[in-house]
Each structure stands twice: as structure tokens, then as C-alpha cells.
Amino acid sequence: MIARAVATGLAALLAACGEPPVQVQIPFIAVLDGMPMACDAGGEAALTDLRFYVYDVQLRDTAGADRKLELRADNDWQQVNLALLDLETGAGRCVNGTAKLNNALVGTVAAGDYRGLSFTLGVPFAQNHGDPLRAAPPLGDAAMHWHWRGGYKFLRAGFVTVDDGFWIHLGSTGCEGTLQDISGCSAPNRVTVQLHDFVPGRDVVVVDLGALVSGAELDDATATDCSSGPAEEYCVTAFRALGLDHASGMTSGVQSLFSSRTSP
Amino acid sequence: MAVIIGTLYWLLRERGYEWTLPEHLPRPSVPADNPMSAAKVALGRRLFYDTRLSVNNTNSCGSCHQQALAFTDGRPRAVGATGQLHPRASMSLVNVAYLSRLTWANPLLEHLEDQALTPMFGDNPIEMGMGGREHLLVDLLRSDAAYKAALPAVFPDDEDPFSVLNAVRAIAAFVRSIVSFDSPYDRYVAGDLNALSVSAERGMQLFFSERLECFHCHGGFNFTDSTTHENTRVDSVGFHNTGLYNLDGSGAYPTENTGLYDMTGERRDMGRFRAPTLRNIELTAPYMHDGSVATLEDVIAHYERGGRLISDGPYAGDGRLNPFKSEFIRGFELSADERHDLLSFLHALTDTSLVQDPALSDPFAAP
Numbered sequence: 202m203i204a205r206a207v208a209t210g211l212a213a214l215l216a217a218c219g220e221p222p223v224q225v226q227i228p229f230i231a232v233l234d235g236m237p238m239a240c241d242a243g244g245e246a247a248l249t250d251l252r253f254y255v256y257d258v259q260l261r262d263t264a265g266a267d268r269k270l271e272l273r274a275d276n277d278w279q280q281v282n283l284a285l286l287d288l289e290t291g292a293g294r295c296v297n298g299t300a301k302l303n304n305a306l307v308g309t310v311a312a313g314d315y316r317g318l319s320f321t322l323g324v325p326f327a328q329n330h331g332d333p334l335r336a337a338p339p340l341g342d343a344a345m346h347w348h349w350r351g352g353y354k355f356l357r358a359g360f361v362t363v364d365d366g367f368w369i370h371l372g373s374t375g376c377e378g379t380l381q382d383i384s385g386c387s388a389p390n391r392v393t394v395q396l397h398d399f400v401p402g403r404d405v406v407v408v409d410l411g412a413l414v415s416g417a418e419l420d421d422a423t424a425t426d427c428s429s430g431p432a433e434e435y436c437v438t439a440f441r442a443l444g445l446d447h448a449s450g451m452t453s454g455v456q457s458l459f460s461s462r463t464s465p
Numbered sequence: 466m467a468v469i470i471g472t473l474y475w476l477l478r479e480r481g482y483e484w485t486l487p488e489h490l491p492r493p494s495v496p497a498d499n500p501m502s503a504a505k506v507a508l509g510r511r512l513f514y515d516t517r518l519s520v521n522n523t524n525s526c527g528s529c530h531q532q533a534l535a536f537t538d539g540r541p542r543a544v545g546a547t548g549q550l551h552p553r554a555s556m557s558l559v560n561v562a563y564l565s566r567l568t569w570a571n572p573l574l575e576h577l578e579d580q581a582l583t584p585m586f587g588d589n590p591i592e593m594g595m596g597g598r599e600h601l602l603v604d605l606l607r608s609d610a611a612y613k614a615a616l617p618a619v620f621p622d623d624e625d626p627f628s629v630l631n632a633v634r635a636i637a638a639f640v641r642s643i644v645s646f647d648s649p650y651d652r653y654v655a656g657d658l659n660a661l662s663v664s665a666e667r668g669m670q671l672f673f674s675e676r677l678e679c680f681h682c683h684g685g686f687n688f689t690d691s692t693t694h695e696n697t698r699v700d701s702v703g704f705h706n707t708g709l710y711n712l713d714g715s716g717a718y719p720t721e722n723t724g725l726y727d728m729t730g731e732r733r734d735m736g737r738f739r740a741p742t743l744r745n746i747e748l749t750a751p752y753m754h755d756g757s758v759a760t761l762e763d764v765i766a767h768y769e770r771g772g773r774l775i776s777d778g779p780y781a782g783d784g785r786l787n788p789f790k791s792e793f794i795r796g797f798e799l800s801a802d803e804r805h806d807l808l809s810f811l812h813a814l815t816d817t818s819l820v821q822d823p824a825l826s827d828p829f830a831a832p
Contacts, residue, residue: 297588299597333582334630343586343629344597350728351573370589375730379575387730428589431730432720448730 220312225260225270225401227306227318228464231288233360234411241293249295249359249368251288251408252345254324255394258284260310260401261317268315272308278339279307283324285339288408294361297344310401318399318406318461322371322443323355323391329373330383350429351376351383355390359426360410365419367410369427369439374450388450390429392443392458399461412442412457482506482638487646487655490686491694493562496576499634501641508615509639512632514827517605518585519546520594526584526636527827529555529592533820535745536643541756545592552590552721554756557749559819560742562641563686565693566702569754570724570738577637585633599629606632645744645819646686650810661813668810671803677768678793688743688814704737705791708772708784709753716788719780722755735789747815761811765804771796 231238233246240248259267272279278287284306291298323329324340333346333353340346340353347354352373359368375387396406417438419425427436431448440447444456482501484492495501512518514527524546530536536558543551553569566572567580574580584592586599595602606612606627619635620626650669652660661669672679682705685692690703704725710718718724718736725734738754752758758767767773771794772785785796799807819825 297597334628334633342597343582343595343599344588346582346586348579348582348587349568349571349574375728376573378573380573380579383573426589430727432723432727
């Protein structure tokens with residue numbers, strides 16, 4: 202009886218929408234100043250980490266309307282509105298990484314022609330301040346939880362070159378209350394990403410870590426870093442690349458960490 | 466063997482847990498979802514001292530929190546399992562069950578269950594280095610005979626008791642059991658007026674005087690203003706800038722240790738750190754959040770001056786003039802005798818039974 206009701210409802214829905222939703226895969230690749238980069242790269246630059254959360258993924262149809270990409274919940278990397286992307290393999294220089302890789306978003310969207318992708322880099326506030334030891338995947342990963350800042354690392358990324366390097370941990374700061382009972386954070390530090398030319402099925406999302414240090418003078422021989430703190434010198438350029446105001450943690454420009462290009 | 470251990474834990478589970486406290490003291494508050502039991506404390510003690518909880522099997526919680534040093538490590542700044550230097554000194558775990566906030570300058574950390582995750586899983590700096598390796602901890606809990614027997618007995622209602630969550634709960638319960646109220650000062654308060662020397666008694670008067678102001682931040686039965694307990698109604702939390710640095714003349718602290726400012730981003734919070742307990746302070750040198758003051762005599766000299774003057778080097782500056790300094794750090798003058806008396810009082814806060822208590826000792830250590 203219930204099964205029939207569901208089937209009838211589904212049929213009605215399909216009739217209303219015309220076509221069934223289609224499956225979409227959105228691949229991500231890591232680069233440094235445009236060049237592909239990996240943990241075990243033999244060349245000069247190597248990835249040391251690249252993991253991040255995204256949510257509210259939408260595709261823009263040719264009429265200009267944003268359609269939600271419903272992620273395929275897999276009890277591992279994705280919930281319906283939140284995903285952890287993991288572009289490091291634990292090999293080579295990614296000493297604190299994991300062998301598991303998750304380099305694409307997978308979900309369904311209403312059938313249509315799309316040009317344009319948007320998402321938010323981060324974890325929604327409602328999910329950001331719970332107990333990580335009780336959270337459902339992908340929020341149960343201790344490496345992604347930022348215990349002393351009271352929420353998750355939205356992004357943990359880094360690279361090394363011959364004579365220097367950089368890493369960043371991005372997450373909300375200035376949180377008030379106590380862990381598991383946070384009322385708000387003065388610097389949310391969530392990044393809005395809009396890739397206007399992205400065509401699903403044709404393009405990949407490019408994560409260029411070079412953007413995080415563009416214009417910065419890195420210290421030779423040491424990996425400089427940014428832990429999203431207020432006094433941190435190297436957060437200034439990184440936050441600019443993320444389109445964030447370092448003081449307020451609010452969007453203040455267009456991010457340049459993510460871009461899109463035609464899949465090779 | 467496993468059956469015997471399991472039975473032992475089962476028997477202990479049937480026993481509740483009771484702290485050994487002076488009559489006039491309230492019990493610590495305990496999170497509702499992690500009640501104390503003797504079995505849980507015993508399990509937590511083993512986990513606390515187990516080096517297999519670190520990435521390279523070198524460090525346990527007890528490496529940086531050693532019983533002989535009132536659960537500190539004697540270093541200016543802690544060193545993690547992989548050798549990475551921590552920006553801050555290991556804090557004493559004595560009476561942390563009574564703290565309203567944990568660690569040096571984190572307003573978010575109220576419960577030991579939450580705090581434990583930073584040393585276990587944090588990676589900047591690496592302490593235990595287990596971030597991303599939670600499955601290895603679960604494997605250990607499932608394979609070690611003692612844990613295999615203890616966890617189902619301690620957490621009988623759990624379908625699967627072999628979880629990081631339960632390990633953390635047990636460690637927190639053990640740490641909550643580390644209480645210290647058996648110093649000469651405590652015996653004096655309890656009515657044994659001979660417990661303090663005449664010098665220490667005079668030192669006590671100085672300590673609690675408006676002239677020295679020590680007790681404003683190091684007040685109450687636990688000698689810190691961030692104290693809570695089962696009867697607490699008001700959240701009492703104190704963070705204080707004590708004038709240790711003044712890098713730029715406008716109050717800056719070294720960038721790796723800006724204190725509460727790093728958490729809030731508010732300039733007025735620059736250099737504010739939580740006042741640690743002074744219990745067993747004789748055993749916990751060197752002092753301050755970064756271990757930059759070597760002896761108790763130096764600490765007293767710092768407060769006498771009302772802030773520290775660093776005349777050269779990268780940290781040069783006059784901390785006395787730090788604009789964010791606590792209003793209670795005004796400086797004072799002591800005679801040599803008074804200085805000696807104050808020191809005698811601080812030494813009278815040492816609880817030798819704590820450092821010898823077998824219930825708090827390392828179960829893996831050779832007898």
C-alpha cells in the first residue's frame with residue numbers, strides 16, 4: 202500500500218518535472234600555479250595536504266536559475282548537502298594524510314542544460330559545533346576537527362617547494378560559548394565559490410594552492426602557515442585569495458583558490 | 466586472564482566513585498553523560514599511561530603530565546611524540562575537575578572529554594599525533610586483553626563499547642580523579658595550626674593581602690579564579706595579562722602565544738591567560754604559559770616589579786607598561802624576610818601524598 206503510494210507519488214513528480222533527475226559528477230584537481238601537483242610528485246613542488254568540506258552545491262541552468270545538486274549520501278564522504286573532498290593520498294610528502302581519496306562530488310540534479318557551479322567552502326553552522334566523536338560521516342574524521350577552535354577545519358591544505366612552503370587551516374574563529382554549545386563565531390570564515398563557466402560533464406574544478414600565497418613573501422627554508430588566527434601574518438594573503446576579510450571573516454571579494462577548466 | 470580482568474572491572478563498576486575530599490569541600494561537577502565509576506577510573510588510568518595512544522608509540526598522556534611533578538613535565542614548553550615543540554608549557558592536571566575552563570587560554574573548553582581531543586588528534590602542534598588514525602585506537606581497544614575485557618564491563622549499555630568516545634570518557638574520568646587537598650596548608654585549614662611554620666603563616670598573610678593582590682587571581686580552595694564545582698551557580702572564568710611581554714610598546718605578545726586574543730581576535734584579550742592553580746607549585750617549574758620564568762623566586766620578582774622588563778632580543782619590551790595588563794599587577798616591595806615567608810607559604814601548598822598515590826601511578830612502570 203505504502204509502496205504503491207510512493208510509486209504513484211514518484212510518477213506524479215516525474216510527470217511534473219518532465220524528466221527524471223540526472224546524475225552529475227564534479228571532479229576536483231590540485232594544482233600549483235597551474236601545474237598539476239601530487240603528494241609524491243618527483244618534481245620541485247609537492248602537495249602536503251588538501252582536504253576540505255563543501256556544502257550547498259548548486260548548478261546554474263541556462264535560464265539563470267540555480268538548481269540544487271543533491272549529493273548522494275554514502276555514509277562516508279557525502280551527506281545530501283555536505284561533502285568532504287580529499288585530494289591527498291597519504292603518500293610522499295602528505296605525512297599526516299590518508300590513503301583514501303575522494304576527488305569528486307557525486308549527486309543528482311534536475312535534467313537541464315547547465316553552465317555555472319556554486320558551493321560554499323565550509324561546514325554549515327548547525328553542524329559545525331557538535332561532538333565530532335558522535336557525528337555522522339564525513340564529520341567524524343578527527344583530522345578534520347579543530348578541537349581547540351571549537352569547530353571543523355573547513356580546509357586543510359599545504360604544499361612544499363624546493364626552498365619553502367605553506368599550509369593553511371581554515372575554520373571559524375572567535376567562537377563564543379563552550380564546545381557543543383557555541384552561540385556564534387565572530388569570524389565565520391566560510392567561502393562562497395561561484396564558477397560561472399563551469400559545464401558539468403565537460404569541466405573539472407581546479408584548486409590552485411598558489412593562489413593562497415600570491416603576492417606573499419614566503420620565508421625561505423621554512424613552511425609558513427596560517428591557522429586563521431588574528432595575529433597571523435600569512436593569513437593576510439591567504440584570506441584575500443579566499444575572498445575573505447581577515448578581520449571579520451566575511452566575504453569581501455572574489456575568491457581565486459577555485460577555478461574551472463575543461464577536463465583533459 | 467581476560468576473564469579475571471573483566472570480572473575485576475565488573476566488580477569495580479558496581480562500586481561508585483567517591484573522591485577523598487576534606488569535609489568542607491564540594492564535589493567536582495561531572496558531565497551527566499560520563500558518570501564516575503571506580504572501574505572507569507581504573508580503565509582511564511591504563512589508557513592515560515599507554516604509549517600506544519601516540520602515533521609512534523612513544524608518548525602517553527603521562528609523558529607530559531608526570532605524577533612526580535604534579536602532572537607537569539619540567540620543561541619550559543612541551544614536546545610532542547614526533548619531537549615538535551609546543552608553544553606552551555604542560556599544565557598541571559591536579560584538581561582540573563574543579564576548573565571552569567581548561568588549558569591556558571581557551572574559553573571554549575569546559576569539559577575534559579572535549580579537551581582530550583586536542584592532544585590526541587591535534588596536528589598543530591602534534592602532541593599524540595593520532596589525527597586520522599582513530600581506527601588504530603579502536604583496533605588497540607579491541608585487541609589488548611585488558612581493554613577487551615574492561616570496555617564492555619565499564620560501558621555495559623553500549624552495543625559496541627570499543628569506541629574512541631569511550632576511551633576519551635575513561636581518560637577524562639581518571640583525570641577527574643586526580644585531586645590534591647592534603648598539603649600542610651590544607652591541614653592548617655582543617656585545624657592543625659602546627660601544620661604551617663611561622664614563616665609560612667606570615668607568608669599566607671602576605672599572599673592574601675591587598676598589598677600583594679595574589680589571591681584575586683589565585684583565590685579560593687583551588688587557588689585559581691576559574692573554579693567550578695557541583696554547587697556552582699555562576700560561571701567563573703578568569704584570563705589575565707600579567708605583563709610578561711610588551712613587544713611593540715602597545716601590548717603585543719609573541720605571535721605564537723597571544724593568549725585569549727588568538728581565540729577572540731579582540732585586541733583587549735592580548736596576552737590574557739588563565740591563572741593556573743598554585744597547588745604543588747613548587748613541583749611545576751618552570752613557570753608561566755611558555756615556561757619563560759625559571760624559579761618561584763623569579764616569579765615573585767616578576768610580580769614585585771609589576772611586569773617583566775626584557776631589555777634586548779626579539780622579545781624586548783617592558784611588560785610593566787603593557788596596556789592590557791591586569792589591574793591587580795601593580796607591583797609591591799618585599800623585604801628579604803617577607804620574600805622568604807611568601808616562598809615558605811607557596812612551598813606549604815605541596816601535597817606529597819599526591820605524588821606518591823599508587824592509584825595515580827603508571828601501571829605499566831616496572832615495580
